[in-house]
Amino acid sequence: MNAREKILARISEAKPDKAALSHHLENHPRGPQPMDFDDLKKRFAERALKLSSDLVEADQLNLAPGLIANYLQQRTLPMKGVCWPALNHLPWLDSGLDIEARPAWNEDMVGITGTFCAIAETGTLLLLGGEKTPASVSLLPETHVAIVDPKRIVATMEDAWDLLRRECREPPRTVNFISGPSRTADIEQTVTLGAHGPYRVLLVLAP
């Protein structure tokens, strides 16, 4: 017997009711859910700010680069960075931004991504990694800018899973829930923003 067989042999379980177990898988029932949120966008914004993210709103997607440029300028951050190839079509240059569409490298200071959806309950973003949406863009740079479509704000993580099941055949290699800038409280349990990931996260709500 190899290790696998030995471990499985030790797991002395009553004969599984296979039908019940696959029923659970197929129906994937939810646990207790939070109370309904009246206004998903409002709730999302409140929670995101609480997580130390910054937030601006654009009337249309094409105006997002201008708002991002403003934000970077105000904070004297570099006007240069990378974006998801999926966002290459936005008018970056017109707003004075020098943005390359590719995965992020260590030197990149600003990373601009979209979001698969956002979660109102906790103010969280859900990003899927993929060919046009590399995960490094939201991770390596010190500033992460995420464009969020207000129509794609869902109430809970469970709603996000349903959306994922509907729109993707299977989860991509990386599914990342992001809730504000990276942080650590390892030294004296004091929360410090900017650990190994971004120091700041700007959310741009844009349809």
Place this chain on the structure above:
Amino acid sequence: MQNASLDFKRQVTVKLADEKLQQALSRLQSRFVEGRSAVISEIHDLQETRDAATRIRDRVLNNLGHWLLHFEEQATKRGAVVHWAETAEDANRIVVEIAKQHDVKTAAKSKSMVSEECGLNDALENAGVKVVETDLGEYILQQAHEAPSHIVAPVVHKNKEEISDLFANVHGLPRKTGIAELCREAREVLRPAFLNADMGISGANFLIAETGSALIVTNEGNGRLVTTLPRVHVAITGIEKVVPTLEDASTLLRLLPRSATGQSITNYVSMLTGKKKETDPEGPDHFHIVLLDNGRSSLLGTPMQEMLRCIRCGACMNHCPVYQNIGGHAYGWVYPGPMGSILTPLLDGIEKAPDLPNASTLCGACAVVCPVKIPLPDLLRKLREKQLALGLRPRQETALLGIWSWLALHPRAYALATRIAVRAMKVVGGKEGLLHRLPGASGWTDGRDFPAPEGKTFREMYRERS
């Protein structure tokens, strides 16, 4: 990790006298205990959610084989390689082999208590692989050659000044004093480690059977880096960590960070499924998942099975009056506090940790906060019974308890014995009414005096009044 639980009693004395440690522990209490209570109430039906979480964990444990096989099937479909390890040594051997197979020279690691349980770093270093811990707390400990003292906040026993000195010493840079500066310095020192590592090692908070994914809960982002940049990713975790569905994981995720650090959600929750696809611009070419048993399967079907529900949030230790006073190192192994006092004897041998099941007042705070409702005090009590049955308690204690139980079953003898005892104690107590020494209870009287009875038993006084 070597188990030093036999040294518990001596360690307690040392830790109680360690002023710096006492200060550090009071910080933990205020941040984590108050932090938890502030956010746990966001869950409006907390008890129902705890019940649901408990059912999820029980469902898995009652059919662990089934769910593990389903997980293995799904993970394999996506190109992950699943390994099964019976013991810590087996797990180490497997990871060393993976490293050799892929010609790995350096590994970057995010926090994993299971890897601490195995002593994985030493095994890799012995095989010539350089391992860098990248979680800030674990990195500090690696530089200081120390073990974690808490499962969530590993370096809780150290203060800022000690860390400043340590960094100045090992980094050779000007000494920083602010916490933010120290964090920035660690970030800058560690970035190259991520970029140059051949292998990333992570744990997994949950394994999702439905999708064959490993789910990792982190704040710093290092968990994302070690699973994205290196060409090989190894996730090592216990066999009990599997959960059936994404929804099940979501229920547990409502409780885990709130119970652990008082956060509604951690900064990152990363779900990793399979290896890099051809179209993926980044990600590891190889994904290995190591499932460690190390004594877990033998708890299934026993009264101790409930302990396997544990999701490693640390709330039980944060709320434990014993942990709050002695910290994690005194417990001698990887898992401290109430959960450790149960896991250490169960996983590493009951004879190796004789004091741990007794290192509790059974006040019950741990069971009240445990998100998956593990009856920790009951399990501690069961372990005490087992110790007694195996003859692992000191002879004097067993003898005294024997006398006590005989007396308790013989009311007349009990009345006589107590009558004699209270009178004798009153005499010895003298004018002060205090006993400085009690035969068989020196552990109690060494630190304080025992108030002497006033000369009559309860039953005598009761009779007088009625």
